[in-house]
Amino acid sequence: MSKNMKEVIEKGNAFACIQCGRCTGSCPAGRECSMRTRKIVHLAKMGEDVFAIPELWECTTCFTCQERCPKEVKTTDMIIELRNISVERNYFPSMAGVPRIIIKNLYDTGSGQPLSPEVAKMRSIIGLAKDPCDVSRDEKDLKAFQRLLDSLPLMRGVAK
Amino acid sequence: MRVGVYVCHCGINIAKTVDVERVVKEISKMPNVVICRDYHYMCSDPGQELIKKDINRYGLNSIVIAACSPRMHFKTFQEALKSAKLNPYMLEMANIREQCSWVHDDVEEATKKAIALVKSAVAKAAQLEPLVENDSPVVPAALVIGGGIAGIQSALDIANAGFKVYLVEREPSIGGHMAQFDKTFPTLDCAACILTPKMVDVSRHRKIELLAYSEVDDVTGFIGNFHVKVRRKPRYVDEERCVACGDCATECRLFNRIDSEFDEGLGKRAAIYVPFPQAVPLKYTIDPERCLFLTRGKCGDSPKCVDVCDANAIEFDQEGRTVEFDVGTIVVATGYDSFDATKKPELMYDKLPNVINGLQYERFFAPNGPTGGELVMPDGTVPKKVVFVSCVGSRDKKVGNPYCSRICCMYSTKQAHLTKERVPDADVTVFYCDVRAFGKGYEEFYERVQEEGVKYRRGLVSEIYRDDDGKVHVRAEDTLLGEPIDLEADLVVLATGIVPKATTRSLAQKLHISHSPDGFLLEAHPKLRPVDTVTDGIFLAGCAQGPKDIPDTVAQAGAAAAHAIDILAKGKITIEPYNAVVNPDLCGGCRICEMLCPFDAHHYNEAKGVMEINDTLCKGCGVCGAGCPAGAITLNLFRNKQIICQIGAILDE
């Protein structure tokens, strides 16, 4: 987990980048928006605060760019690490809404997508346990899980 | 022993960090030391005069020089000893520069270390013995492996100097890849027109014995005396009788049915063939894996080639044979292969017929190619939109080729020009990362081709696909615009890079030469010795040593020839006595040293039951000495007693 741009560049092997553009050429998101993978790597190498740019959040982490990079630059891994720094420094823009709800759900129920009563009913109709085996089934497990989450940086900034 | 010690200042290189005067003072106290001096530059003429005068005046019989690394001036000082009539091996150097003054800052510590180093050298010098340099005769002939432009050039240069050359080529004809090209960059010379005269020279040269359609099976020996075994593959055609009329190929039942290697799979040949009309030797060859008679024992009622050959040259019972000969030097010029683009599946090379590689595209333009030099696709259409994809298999760690193949930028530029020449209104785009136009006239050529309307877009192609109308599309980012683009094309040419020939590794093992991590053959020094290998007497030329264009290949081939001629002309080689010696009284004939030796220098003498060392092959590496259980092997210049005295001198501090 990189704490600063220097670590991100080193871990991501960004120094090897020759700006060939194969990453952007492979990017399925880049065809539909203004994110340019290659530019992100270049800005990082130049020492810019890339974690502050909104396009950083348009990557679906499909890994095609990292797969095809001829210099073995870890493009997708770098984007994820940059997002971590962004969150830590409170830069994340449009992700304010729904993703935070997912983390809150994770804390409250142990699942990012919790089980609704309707779906619980559907489960029993098709022959599955209404109350599935997961961390929320036993109160003790869920409480332990929440204690674990309390000790982690993830919950920072998410109202409980 | 009467030892003379000379401590060099090397200007400030040594003297700034080592207190030279103090070193002299300490060393002067040592036993055996008759005279100890310091001087600013020992390697200079006055410095050497100092040594010579002292040898005569004081009757010195062993010399120590404390200065730079022996790799710099050991030979220089040896010459000084020789001219003072002292055996040149009564010399020991202490490296107080690269291993002392250049790597330490503290003057006190560095001086103490220098004193220890010189004491150790003096202790060894007191134990030195005179050694004799032996001569070994040189066979006045050379072997050149590979008949492409590199091998051809080397062979001609060596033969013109008056020495016999055996030129071995594995294909039915010499010429290599250059014979497949249409035009060469940047002058647009016709490749065949400049190559074939040299090929004919080779065939006609009194001093060159051309062994085409042959392979080197085994090489033993050492510089001056290599013994070579070459396997001559059977053509199943009598070379004396064949006049190359070509009737056999026209009548062959498999006429036009077999993919032609020379045409990179785009053209066809028969089972009996010459690779191209200008082949040297111009003799037909039967493909033993496709010929019906050779594979099945029968070809219709009777083989057509036999029926139609007026010269009666077909010989199905011909056998391969091995020829053996001796040479003094070897030049390795085995060339390259094209990168296999199927290793980049996202480029669809093996899936789409209008995605081809650089060498294949070249065959379209060549007058002796499958389309007679016309730019016409297999379906008869003329491509109007041509896209070049750079760096396929080069600068790419994913496929294990991190290096740049050097020639692709230029050959793409050349092929882009040829495209416009054949189809003036064609839309030609080159997707590049960097345009490497390094040679004479190259940058000018690149500019000219752009003036002809070829578009250069910066960005490497990430993937290729085919749409529902059968049109091929390339995807890339135009990095200068910062926009992804999708371009439709009729034809996509992958600028595939150069890889070492598949046979390089086994050949390197046969010859005891190394290759670098990228698989190309390794030169002795990357800057200063580009044609030598670490094995004396074996030289490198052409792309076997690394990617390069034709001018550099020819230059390197000439250099390799010059180095080969150097040895052949001297007629003998002087062997430095840095070798290991077996004491036959102690040797038990266990042969462990033979197994350990990386240079095959050990030979078991059956009659005497002891090992003998060939001092020409021996490099003095010491592995055998370390491995001998009887302690029967010692190294000249690194005898056990000498080393023990050195250690003693250091520990005495």
Added chain:
Amino acid sequence: MTEYAFFPGCIGKNVYPGIEKATRLVFGTLDVDLKDYPYSCCPPPGVVACYDKESWYTIGARNLALSEAEDLDIMTICAGCYGTLHNVWHELTHNRKLLEKVNENLDTIGMHYSGKSRPIHFVDILDGMRKEISEKKEIDLGFDVAVHYGCHYLKPSSVTGENPESPSVLDDIVGLVGCRSIEFKDRLTCCGAGGGVMSGEPDLSLRMIETKLKNIQERNVDAIINICSFCHMQFDQSQKKLKRFEIPILHLNQLLGLAFGHKQKHLGLHMNLVSNRDLVKKVKMARRVSA
């Protein structure tokens, strides 16, 4: 008797439980035992890893640690879960310092992960059971299908060991049950849901899946087959949002369930927003393999 720890993941359990049910039925038919554990969310690589990787490794390691006592490998049915668990396993077994940090965190609730239990995506298990699949096939389905490999099962290949540019396992498996895998433009491209984009950049996510659906629609397939519950959700929900596509979407286990003769109701086919009625009709008309 083969046995795996079964990691159903949130989507296959809480949103499209038909996928969980189909999995249990299919692997039951194939004589594979699935054991349940009190798993939490994997947690999702898109949201959680992008927020804080240390938390992602830790929560993932807790899940991995649950089956260590029984030394069972863990089967995933969602490639997002696989992407998390497999990458967490790979990183923790190659990076001692990270493993120590993660175990320090797990220690707060008395747990410990030693790197034993290994995640495996259900497709790889099926790949090794081709003979059994052919034997258990009762209906030769005869569908034309568009297969969707998704991303995290294939990439990064240095970790997954797969062939991301020309994979064939999914095409082969649907072939085993009589289906034809139809080529379509950009078939290996991402569905647009991952990386937190589905929740964080919904317009972009929709544009990406729309492009994919357009490409598939040009081919007249009977269904889209996926190997990831998250892609499944994306393909299903987006068609309702876009309003102009009605291509049935099935998880591979649902397809296999049909081929093994299980009822469509049990496989949860009716739980999709996109109707599977036509598909079910086709199954009724398909050729039954004689016993």
